Each structure stands twice: as structure tokens, then as C-alpha cells.
Amino acid sequence: MGFFAIVWSIWLQRNEKNVRDEWCAPTMGSFKFNTDGPWLVALAWQGLMEFLGIIRGEVLAEFSKPISSCDPASTELVAIREALSLFVNSKWCKEGTFLVETYSSNVLSWICNHVSSSVAFKGLVDSCLLVCAKIKWQIQLVDRFGNMAADKLAKSVDRSVSSMDEIHERLRGAAQAGNIDELYAIIGEDAHVLESIDKIPFFDAPLHVASAAGHTDFAIEVMKLKPSLAFKLNPGGFSPIHSALQNRQKDTVLDLLGIDKELVCVKGREGKTLLHYIVGESVDVGLIITFLLCCPECIQDVTNRNESALHIAAQNNLLEVFQLLVGWLRRTNNKDGKLWENEVLNWKNKEGDTVLHIAASKNQPQA
Numbered sequence: 001m002g003f004f005a006i007v008w009s010i011w012l013q014r015n016e017k018n019v020r021d022e023w024c025a026p027t028m029g030s031f032k033f034n035t036d037g038p039w040l041v042a043l044a045w046q047g048l049m050e051f052l053g054i055i056r057g058e059v060l061a062e063f064s065k066p067i068s069s070c071d072p073a074s075t076e077l078v079a080i081r082e083a084l085s086l087f088v089n090s091k092w093c094k095e096g097t098f099l100v101e102t103y104s105s106n107v108l109s110w111i112c113n114h115v116s117s118s119v120a121f122k123g124l125v126d127s128c129l130l131v132c133a134k135i136k137w138q139i140q141l142v143d144r145f146g147n148m149a150a151d152k153l154a155k156s157v158d159r160s161v162s163s164m165d166e167i168h169e170r171l172r173g174a175a176q177a178g179n180i181d182e183l184y185a186i187i188g189e190d191a192h193v194l195e196s197i198d199k200i201p202f203f204d205a206p207l208h209v210a211s212a213a214g215h216t217d218f219a220i221e222v223m224k225l226k227p228s229l230a231f232k233l234n235p236g237g238f239s240p241i242h243s244a245l246q247n248r249q250k251d252t253v254l255d256l257l258g259i260d261k262e263l264v265c266v267k268g269r270e271g272k273t274l275l276h277y278i279v280g281e282s283v284d285v286g287l288i289i290t291f292l293l294c295c296p297e298c299i300q301d302v303t304n305r306n307e308s309a310l311h312i313a314a315q316n317n318l319l320e321v322f323q324l325l326v327g328w329l330r331r332t333n334n335k336d337g338k339l340w341e342n343e344v345l346n347w348k349n350k351e352g353d354t355v356l357h358i359a360a361s362k363n364q365p366q367a
Contacts, residue, residue: 076107077124084131098137108141167193175206175222178215183222194226204234211244216252219244223259230256230263237269245274254290261294271304279321280312288321292328299325300344308344310355322359 080100087093102108110117110125111132117125167190174182183206186193197205207229210219219240223230230240241263244252253274257263264274275291275298278284291298302308307315313322329344346354353361 073104073106073121074124076102076104077110077121077128080107080111081124081128081131084128084135084137088131088134093135096136098135100137100139101142102139103142105141108139111139168197171197171206172204172209175209175215175218176213178210178213178218180218180221183218187225194222194229198226198228198232202233202235202237205229205232205240207232207240208234208238208243211240211249211252211256212247214244214247214249214252216249216255219252220255220259223256227260230260231266233268239263239266239268241266241274242268242277245277250284250287253287257290257294264291264295264298265301267301271302273298273301275299275301275309276303276307276312279309279318279325280316285320285324288324289328299329302347302349305350306347307349308347308355310344311347311349311353311358314355314358322355 080102084098084100087098110121111128114122114125114129167186171183171186171193173179174186190196194206197203205222207219207222210216210222223240233239234243238246241253241256244256267273275288278287278291299309303312310322310325313325326345345356348354349358
């Protein structure tokens, strides 16, 4: 398994040198993408000092991505394509020229003259050119062995990626066991471990793992240390409290709500809140009432299919739940209670059906 890393850096002084055996910073108004074999991709720019407000040469961010094992030429083409895609979709794509530096004369030749590329690499070359058509760019050959900055960074990223994976696995194990002592031992080794997890868009955080396993004390400990993790979605599209509910960890659900009632309104996969899930799967009146008490407005929430909790209850023939929700609407001691009742009962789902239409189609006269 290989990887590549993308590093964004800022340089405050223009580098006038044109030395072939040293890596040079990009000139003002340009962006540079630099590769070192199958291991590293570095992207740097110059000319955003006021917006970024940092010192010369400081690394702003690092991005790494695992890739399947393949030959160096394929890996380099994949790395170039990924960096081009990132740049095209960034807010800086119209700011200047994108400079691609490669040590591979074959890659340079294929991209400059795609008809000369080998059949095995044609798909990758074409995908790079497709992205390049959207920007102003140049590609040039550099001396791989003189590229010491990229080589050094590649080795450091290799070690840091392995180390971070190991820490995440240890943290997962601690969460599965509910081991708070191990949690703090890991934090003692890396004080930024929870912060680094929070930066990953979709991740099975230790809060997800502990909540699903019913380790409430561990989950609360993590939530107190990093409250934002309670709202993070995992790759399946579920928040930690969703995970607890799906695994029937009722006590964990209630304890997490005791810390932050807003968790009731977190939307997960398909735009569903806790209320949407509970009314579609069981008749736990106690939990339904708890959710409504924590956040009365959640009865107005709709899924990505424009379905309210009442739509879901009616669709699943849960008459008791349906009547409970309607009764809640009618008894809401809120100045907007009557407005909510009219809005929710007359709300149409994606198919254009109100809750009463669905109840009638399911032959539910009591509804």
C-alpha cells in the first residue's frame, strides 16, 4: 500500500533562483505541485499573505490518501490527478498558473503528447488532461535526486501516517473496552489526538464506538473533552447518539441527551433525526416523549424525502405512535402550537401525500 501527501505552504519572498537541483518556491501568483516518486506530492503557493496571515515557509495543512499498490508511473499519475482535482475545486483555482513538476520523463511525455502514452496508462493520462482543461497550467521536468525538500517531507509523512493510524487503533480499542485510563494515556502521548479526529470529515470516532457499546462513562468523558465529536457523522452517516440508539443502548442515549439536548435534532443518514428512527422501528413511548421534551421543535423536522415523524409512523402502521404524536401537537403549550399542528398534519412528503392521506391508504380510521 502506498500513499501520497499534499502540503500547502506560503512563501513571502519571491525566489529569483533558477537552479535545477534545488526545489524552488513558486513565483508570485502561481501554485506549484511537486512529486517525488510514488511517495510524495507537495503543493505550494505564493501571494496569499494577507488572507492567510502566517510566516514564511509555514506548513498550513497536510493531506494523505492511501492508494493501491502499483508501479511508480501509475502512482505519480494518480497523485497528479488528485492534486489537480483538489486545485480545480479550491477557491484559488482562478488565482494563477498551476505548475506541475515531475521527475518522470515518461509522465511528462505522455501528458504533453497523450497519443504517445502506453495503453496501460492512457486512462490515467486522459483523466489528468480532462481536469487540466479547466485551468491555466504548465508541466516541467525536475531532478528527482536534487529534490531534497520533497524527499525529506515524504519520509516524515510516511512515519506520521503510520503513527497516527496506530494511535487511532489504540483509541478505538480503549473505546470498545470503555477504558478511560487508556484514553488519558493516549492523550498524554498526543494532546491533539481528539482534535485530529475531529478534522476528519467522516470517521468512526471513539465516541461512536463507546456509544454503540454502551460504555456511557467513556462516551461522556470524550464528549466533555471534545463536544463537537458528539455531532460528527461516521462513514455510515450516523452520529454517536444514532449509534447508541441503533444498538439499543437506551441509558447511553438518555445520558448523552442529559449533557446536550440539541443532539435530538442532529440529522444523520437520509436526513433522519432520533425521532424519525424511533417512530419507525418501535413503540418506546418513553423515549419518544423524552425526545419531544428535549426539543419540541423536532416534531417539525423532515427527512430528505420530506417525511415527518408522523409520515413514518403512519407508513409503518404504528397507530399508537401516530396518535401520541398528534396528541402532542394538540396539547403543545406553545404560542406556535396550533401553527405546528396545521403545518405538520398538512405537510406533503416527496410523493405529495400528507400524513392523513397515508393513514387513509393504510385503512387507519382511528387516525
